[in-house]
Amino acid sequence: MPKQGSAMKKRAVRGSSSGRPVMALLDLLGRRWSLRIIWELRDDRALTSRALRTACDEASPTVLQARLSELREAGFVELVAGDGYRLTGLGKDLAENFLPLYRFAERWSKRA
Amino acid sequence: MPKQGSAMKKRAVRGSSSGRPVMALLDLLGRRWSLRIIWELRDDRALTSRALRTACDEASPTVLQARLSELREAGFVELVAGDGYRLTGLGKDLAENFLPLYRFAERWSKRA
DNA sequence: TCCATTTGCTACAATAAACGTAGCACTACG
DNA sequence: CGTAGTGCTACGTTTATTGTAGCAAATGGA
Numbered sequence: 001m002p003k004q005g006s007a008m009k010k011r012a013v014r015g016s017s018s019g020r021p022v023m024a025l026l027d028l029l030g031r032r033w034s035l036r037i038i039w040e041l042r043d044d045r046a047l048t049s050r051a052l053r054t055a056c057d058e059a060s061p062t063v064l065q066a067r068l069s070e071l072r073e074a075g076f077v078e079l080v081a082g083d084g085y086r087l088t089g090l091g092k093d094l095a096e097n098f099l100p101l102y103r104f105a106e107r108w109s110k111r112a
Numbered sequence: 113m114p115k116q117g118s119a120m121k122k123r124a125v126r127g128s129s130s131g132r133p134v135m136a137l138l139d140l141l142g143r144r145w146s147l148r149i150i151w152e153l154r155d156d157r158a159l160t161s162r163a164l165r166t167a168c169d170e171a172s173p174t175v176l177q178a179r180l181s182e183l184r185e186a187g188f189v190e191l192v193a194g195d196g197y198r199l200t201g202l203g204k205d206l207a208e209n210f211l212p213l214y215r216f217a218e219r220w221s222k223r224a
Numbered sequence: 225t226c227c228a229t230t231t232g233c234t235a236c237a238a239t240a241a242a243c244g245t246a247g248c249a250c251t252a253c254g
Numbered sequence: 255c256g257t258a259g260t261g262c263t264a265c266g267t268t269t270a271t272t273g274t275a276g277c278a279a280a281t282g283g284a
Contacts, residue, residue, distance in 0.1 A: 021221035022214045026147045032241095032271070035138045049232055060272045065233060075223055079232080090223060094216060100209045102134045109133035111187055111202060144242070144270095161261055172243045177262060191261080 028074055033059055033067050035098070038076065041087045042095045048084040140186060145171055145179050147210070150188065153199045154207045160196040 029035055033056060040055045041047060047055060053064055068085060071077040076091035087095055141147055145168060152167045153159060159167060165176055180197060183189040188203035199207055 021217035022151070023148075025213060025217040025220060026151055030142065030144055030147045032142055035142045036135075039134070039138055048230085050230080058273095060274090061233075062235090062273085063271055066271090068232095075220075082231095084231090090220065094220075097209065097212050097216060101137060104206060104209060105133035105137040108137060108187075108202065108206075160259085162259085170244095172245090173262075174244085174264090175242050178242090180261095194260090196260090 028070060031067065031070070033063060034071065037064070037067055037071060038087070038091065038095055039098060041077065041085060041091070042099070044086065044092070046080065046084045046086040052085060140182060143179065143182070145175060146183065149176070149179055149183060150199070150203065150207050151210065153189065153197060153203070154211070156198065156204070158192065158196045158198040164197060 029038075036056050037052065040052060049061070049064070049068070052068075053059060053061060056064065068077060068079075071091070072079065075088055076094055077085055078088050078091075079085055141150075148168055149164065152164060161173070161176070161180070164180075165171060165173060168176065180189060180191075183203070184191065187200055188206055189197055190200050190203075191197055
C-alpha cells in the first residue's frame, strides 16, 4: 500500500473543502472503527496492533491499519516502540469529548 | 408511511451483543453520515429530506434515508409533518456531546 | 546458533456498503 | 389541469470493508 505523503493526500477528508475543520473531523470520525479505536485507547491505554484488533471484535487488520494510519496522520494516535498504539495529547483531548458518551449510552439503553 | 417494523431486521447494531450500550452507540454513530446528520440538525434545526441532503454535500438519498431510519429508530431523530427532520429530546442530549467538537476541530486545524 | 513468538503491516479475493441517477406516490398550491 | 414540493425507493456502478493468509523484522529462549 502506498504511503500517504503529507497531510491527507490520498483522499481529501469529506467536507474539508468547505473550509470548516469540523467537517473534516466528522468525516474522519465517521469512518468505520475510528470512534471505536479512540474509545479502546481511552484513559492512556496502550495496545499493540493485535490487542487492538482483539478489542475491536476481531475487525480485519486491513481496515484497522487504514484507520490507524489516518488517525496517526491526523495526530490523534501514535505508535510507541515496544509499547503499541496510544493516544497523543491531542488524541486524549479528543477522547475527552467522548467520555460523556458512555453515560449517555447507558441512559439511551434504558429509554422507552 | 415508514414501515419500521421490517426495516430493522437487517442487522443488530455492532457491539450490542456485548451488552455494552456504548458499543452499540459507537457502531451507530460510526456509520457514514450519522455524525454529520446529527451535526446538521443541531440547535433545534429542522430540515426537510432534501435540505438535509444539500447540507450533507449532496450525499445520495439512499444512504441518507437509511441513516435517518436508523436514527429515528434509535430515537435520536423524528420526522415532523410539514416541518422536516429534527432531533428529539434524546437526540439533542446526544448532540450536546458533540458541540465541544467544533471548538476542538478549530484547535486541531491549527496544529503543528 | 536455531527455533518459536510476536510485532507492525500487507495481498488478495469476496462481500457489504455507499454512490449517483432516476423516478415513484403523495400533497399543496396556482 | 400543471407545476413543484415532500418523503422515499430501485437499481446499476463504484468504493469500502471483510476474512484469510502471509510477509519481514525484532525478541527471547534453548
